[in-house]
Amino acid sequence: MHHETASSPFSPICIPSAREVETFNPEYAECCTADSFKVDLEGHTHSTFNKSSARVFAQDFKDTYPQHKFSLEEIKKHWLTHVSRLQMVYRKQVKLAADPRDREVNLKEAKHRRSGRKSNVGLHISFDVN
Numbered sequence: 001m002h003h004e005t006a007s008s009p010f011s012p013i014c015i016p017s018a019r020e021v022e023t024f025n026p027e028y029a030e031c032c033t034a035d036s037f038k039v040d041l042e043g044h045t046h047s048t049f050n051k052s053s054a055r056v057f058a059q060d061f062k063d064t065y066p067q068h069k070f071s072l073e074e075i076k077k078h079w080l081t082h083v084s085r086l087q088m089v090y091r092k093q094v095k096l097a098a099d100p101r102d103r104e105v106n107l108k109e110a111k112h113r114r115s116g117r118k119s120n121v122g123l124h125i126s127f128d129v130n
Contacts, residue, residue, distance in 0.1 A: 024049050
């Protein structure tokens with residue numbers, strides 16, 4: 001989706017405007033093309049706009065990777081699952097941009113989780129049944 005790393009901000013090119021989402025009608029055409037691909041990260045995962053982008057993605061995936069034998073339905077299903085993850089990341093980025101204090105809280109929470117995982121790595125308690 002035109003961003004360098006998982007934590008890079010999303011490119012506005014890939015996100016439709018609210019007007020584009022509102023006026024989209026699947027009876028006339030798909031919401032986008034493979035060359036100008038867009039996903040609604042602010043709406044519902046299974047909105048008509050995102051279902052349309054899933055169809056575009058699935059067809060382009062099949063055209064680009066014909067050696068994979070996934071059906072269009074499987075590709076669409078997995079794409080929409082990925083969209084829900086993208087939406088989580090996007091919403092988190094928007095929230096952090098709105099309030100920088102949230103960034104400090106998130107960093108503290110991440111550090112706490114990481115230290116908890118590190119402390120649990122070496123814990124292997126064995127119980128003798130005898």
